[in-house]
Amino acid sequence: MTTDKLKQLENEIRKIKSELSGLGPMRPGTFSLQYKAPADKKGPYYQLSYTHKMKSRTQYVRPEWVDDIRRQIEVYKRFKKLIEEWIDLSIEYSQTRMKQAKETKRGGA
Numbered sequence: 057m058t059t060d061k062l063k064q065l066e067n068e069i070r071k072i073k074s075e076l077s078g079l080g081p082m083r084p085g086t087f088s089l090q091y092k093a094p095a096d097k098k099g100p101y102y103q104l105s106y107t108h109k110m111k112s113r114t115q116y117v118r119p120e121w122v123d124d125i126r127r128q129i130e131v132y133k134r135f136k137k138l139i140e141e142w143i144d145l146s147i148e149y150s151q152t153r154m155k156q157a158k159e160t161k162r163g164g165a
Contacts, residue, residue, distance in 0.1 A: 058156040065149040082132035084108060087117070087125060094119045 085106030094101030102117040104125060117125050 058152055058159070061152050062149065062156070065145050065152065069142060069145050069149070072138050072145070076135065076138055076142075079114055079135055081128050082130045082135055084132050087122075087129060097131050119123070 083106065085104045088103050088105070090101055090103045091097050092101070094160075102119065102122055102125075104115045104117050106113055106115075
């Protein structure tokens, strides 16, 4: 049964790797609409805030780029989710292999 479990985990990891290779442009961050005069809601502009390499950054985004940046942020979120799943599966894979080796050693002794 353990060998079947390992094969299942390997297949799931392979699917994640495949999906990762198909992801397009991405970038981290949160996107918000700000106002130069917030009380009057005048002078709207878009702002992208993110942290990269331990540095917090803020970037202004032109209206014509808003949809593209939103897509890139969604791709980044998907990337992070896939990486997290990959790590979880890899930990489970490692634990299953160790358990299998322990059982094999115990059964062979």
